[in-house]
Amino acid sequence: MRRLLAAARRYPLVGLAVLVGAVGLALLAADLEPIARWGVSIFALGVALKEGVGMVRSLLSGQFGLDVLAIMAIVSTVVVGEYWASLVIVIMLAGGEALEDVAAGRAQRELRSLLGKVPQQAHRLSAEGDVEDVAVDEVSPGDRLLVRPSEVVPVDGELASAAATFDESSLTGESMPVERQRGDAVLSGSLAGADAVEIVATARAADSQYQRIVALVEEASQSRAPIVRLADRYALPFTIVSLVIAGVAWALSGDPVRFAEVLVVATPCPLLIAAPVAFMGGMSSAAKHGIVVKNAAALERLARTRTVAFDKTGTLTQGHPQVVAVHPVDAMDADEMLRLVGSAERYSSHVLAAALVEAATDRGLALGSSEDAREVATHGVTATVDGLAVVVGKPAFVAEHAAGVERRELPSGESAVYVAVDGEFAGTVVLRDEVRPDAAATLRVLGELGIQRTLMVTGDVEATARPIAAGLGIGELHAECLPEDKVRIVRELQPRPVVMVGDGVNDAPVLAVSDVGIAMGARGSTAASESADVVIMLDDVARVARAVSIGQRTVRVALQSIWMGIIISVGLMLVAAFGFLPAIAGAALQEVVDLVAILGALRAVRAGEARLSGLERAGRTRTGPASEDARPVEAPSRGSAPGGVTR
Incomplete structure (x- = not known):
C-alpha cells in the first residue's frame, strides 16, 4: 500500500485516472450509468485539453509530435460513447512516463551502481x-x-x-x-x-579516478539523444496513415465508432518510449565496459562514424617512452648531462619528463633543484640547475638558446630531446615508445565496423611517426602538427562523422571540435577528458572499437523498437478497421504493445559484440592492468620538430 501511495504521489495523473475509474465502476454498480459516463468523459476531455495546449505550442514552434493521435483518440472515443476506452487511453498516456522511468531505471543499473558506491x-x-x-x-x-x-578504496x-x-x-x-x-x-x-x-x-578525492568517473556518469545520465527525436520524424506519416485507415473504415462501414476504434490502437506510446530506453541501455553497457559516454548524442554519432583519427603517443603507442641512449657532445659526460636533464624536467608533469627523470634516478644520479624552471608550451623547458642554464626540448627551441645544435638521424620508432647547457649544445637523449600490441587489431575491427578512413594526426616528426603508421596499416599521416594544425585537419576531414582519439592536453582542442572526441582517460589529462564526448577509463585502445560497436547496436535497437511499434500498431489498426477489435480491447492492447517495445529497447543494455571482448582481454594481458598507468598527466604538449619528440 505504501508503494502504491508513493507511486500515486509521483505520478498524480495516473492515480487520479485510476480513482476516476474506480468511482465510475461504483456508479455503474449503483445503476447510475449516466453519471459515470459524464464523469469519465469530462475527465478524459480535460486531460485531452491539457495535452492539447502542449500540442498547439509544439505546432506553433514547427514541431509535429505523436501526441496528436492520442488526443484525437481520446476525443473520438468520448464522442462515440466509448468513454471507458478514453479512460484507458488516458491511463496509458499518463502511465507511459512511469513505464519509461521503470525501463530507464533498469537500463541505468550499471550507471547507478557507480554512483551508489562513492566513498x-x-x-x-x-x-x-x-x-x-x-x-x-x-x-x-x-x-x-x-x-x-x-x-571501496576512497582515493587513488x-x-x-x-x-x-x-x-x-x-x-x-x-x-x-x-x-x-x-x-x-x-x-x-x-x-x-x-x-x-x-x-x-x-591524489585528492576530486582528482581521483573513481570520482572522475562519477562526475562523467552524472553528466551522461542527464543527456537526451537526437535519436529520441527520430520518433517525431515518423509522426506526420504515421498520423496520415492512421487517419486514412480510420477514415476508410468509417466510410466503408458507415459507423463512426469504427473511426474511434482505429485511432485507439494508433496511439504512439511505443514510439515515444522505445528510443530513450534504448539509449540509456547503450550508455549503461558502455559504462560497464569502462567507457563513459558523456552525452547520449555521442552514441548516435558513433553509430554513423566513417572516419577515425588517432593521436600517436599514448594512444596508438604505449605512452611509456623509455630512454634508450644518451649522446653527449665534446667533453660533456653522459651521466652529468642526464642528471641536468632530469633535474630540469622534474618540474614538469609531462609523460616525457617523467621518463627522463626516471632514467636519471634509475642510474642513481642526484638531481639538483631549480627556482626558475619554466615550461614553454609546445617547445621545451628551461631551468637553472646548480648554477648552470639548462634547456631541454625540440631542436629549434634549443637552437634559440645555444649554438651548434646538430640534428640526429634516428632509427624508426625512436625520438630525441635536445639539450643545451650554458648556451652550448650538450647533446641528445634518445627515447623509444612501443606500439600497443592490440592497436593493429583495433584498426582491423574498426574497418569491419564500417570505418572508411583512418589516419594518424601527431605532433611527432614524420621520420618517427611514419614507420609506426605503416606498421599499423595507416596510409594517411599528418606529422609535426601543433594543436591548431590538428583542429584544422579534423575540421576538413571527410567523410563524416569524424572521431578523434587522443590523451594529452594538446589534444583537448581537437577533441572538442571533432564530431566525437574520445579521450584515453586512464593516463590522459583532465583537460582532454573534459573536452571529449567519450572517455575510456582504461589504458586500452581496443575500447575505441567497443565504443563504436555499442553506438551502432544502440541505434539499431532503437530503430528496431520504433519500427516494431509502428508495425504492430498498423496491424492492430487494420484489425480494428474490419470491426474485430472493440475500442476498450484495443486500448488495453496498447499497454501490451508498450511493454513489448520497452523489452525490445532494453536489449541495448547488452550492446557491443562478443568478438571485441577477446581483443580487449588480449590488450590487458599484454600491456598490463590499466591502473598501473592511471596517474593523470597534466602538462602542455610541446609539439615536435625534425629530430624532436612530441612534448
Whole structure:
C-alpha cells in the first residue's frame, strides 16, 4: 500500500485516472450509468485539453509530435460513447512516463551502481598508527590510509602493504580480481579483498579516478539523444496513415465508432518510449565496459562514424617512452648531462619528463633543484640547475638558446630531446615508445565496423611517426602538427562523422571540435577528458572499437523498437478497421504493445559484440592492468620538430 501511495504521489495523473475509474465502476454498480459516463468523459476531455495546449505550442514552434493521435483518440472515443476506452487511453498516456522511468531505471543499473558506491569516509593512519575516520574530501596526497576488507578504496594511491588483491570490475569490467604489489598504483573505486591493506594517497578525492568517473556518469545520465527525436520524424506519416485507415473504415462501414476504434490502437506510446530506453541501455553497457559516454548524442554519432583519427603517443603507442641512449657532445659526460636533464624536467608533469627523470634516478644520479624552471608550451623547458642554464626540448627551441645544435638521424620508432647547457649544445637523449600490441587489431575491427578512413594526426616528426603508421596499416599521416594544425585537419576531414582519439592536453582542442572526441582517460589529462564526448577509463585502445560497436547496436535497437511499434500498431489498426477489435480491447492492447517495445529497447543494455571482448582481454594481458598507468598527466604538449619528440 505504501508503494502504491508513493507511486500515486509521483505520478498524480495516473492515480487520479485510476480513482476516476474506480468511482465510475461504483456508479455503474449503483445503476447510475449516466453519471459515470459524464464523469469519465469530462475527465478524459480535460486531460485531452491539457495535452492539447502542449500540442498547439509544439505546432506553433514547427514541431509535429505523436501526441496528436492520442488526443484525437481520446476525443473520438468520448464522442462515440466509448468513454471507458478514453479512460484507458488516458491511463496509458499518463502511465507511459512511469513505464519509461521503470525501463530507464533498469537500463541505468550499471550507471547507478557507480554512483551508489562513492566513498564518503577514509580511515587515516597517524604516525603513531592510530586510525582516524575522516571525510574523504579531507584526504591529502601523502596520507597513509587503512582500507578494510571489502571496502571501496576512497582515493587513488600506492599500495603500502606487501601485496593485495582488488576487485576492479566497477572500473574496468574485468570480473577477475587483480593482484597488486607494494608500490603499485591502486585506483579509487576498487574493492579491497579479504585482507586489510594500507595505501598512501597520491591524489585528492576530486582528482581521483573513481570520482572522475562519477562526475562523467552524472553528466551522461542527464543527456537526451537526437535519436529520441527520430520518433517525431515518423509522426506526420504515421498520423496520415492512421487517419486514412480510420477514415476508410468509417466510410466503408458507415459507423463512426469504427473511426474511434482505429485511432485507439494508433496511439504512439511505443514510439515515444522505445528510443530513450534504448539509449540509456547503450550508455549503461558502455559504462560497464569502462567507457563513459558523456552525452547520449555521442552514441548516435558513433553509430554513423566513417572516419577515425588517432593521436600517436599514448594512444596508438604505449605512452611509456623509455630512454634508450644518451649522446653527449665534446667533453660533456653522459651521466652529468642526464642528471641536468632530469633535474630540469622534474618540474614538469609531462609523460616525457617523467621518463627522463626516471632514467636519471634509475642510474642513481642526484638531481639538483631549480627556482626558475619554466615550461614553454609546445617547445621545451628551461631551468637553472646548480648554477648552470639548462634547456631541454625540440631542436629549434634549443637552437634559440645555444649554438651548434646538430640534428640526429634516428632509427624508426625512436625520438630525441635536445639539450643545451650554458648556451652550448650538450647533446641528445634518445627515447623509444612501443606500439600497443592490440592497436593493429583495433584498426582491423574498426574497418569491419564500417570505418572508411583512418589516419594518424601527431605532433611527432614524420621520420618517427611514419614507420609506426605503416606498421599499423595507416596510409594517411599528418606529422609535426601543433594543436591548431590538428583542429584544422579534423575540421576538413571527410567523410563524416569524424572521431578523434587522443590523451594529452594538446589534444583537448581537437577533441572538442571533432564530431566525437574520445579521450584515453586512464593516463590522459583532465583537460582532454573534459573536452571529449567519450572517455575510456582504461589504458586500452581496443575500447575505441567497443565504443563504436555499442553506438551502432544502440541505434539499431532503437530503430528496431520504433519500427516494431509502428508495425504492430498498423496491424492492430487494420484489425480494428474490419470491426474485430472493440475500442476498450484495443486500448488495453496498447499497454501490451508498450511493454513489448520497452523489452525490445532494453536489449541495448547488452550492446557491443562478443568478438571485441577477446581483443580487449588480449590488450590487458599484454600491456598490463590499466591502473598501473592511471596517474593523470597534466602538462602542455610541446609539439615536435625534425629530430624532436612530441612534448
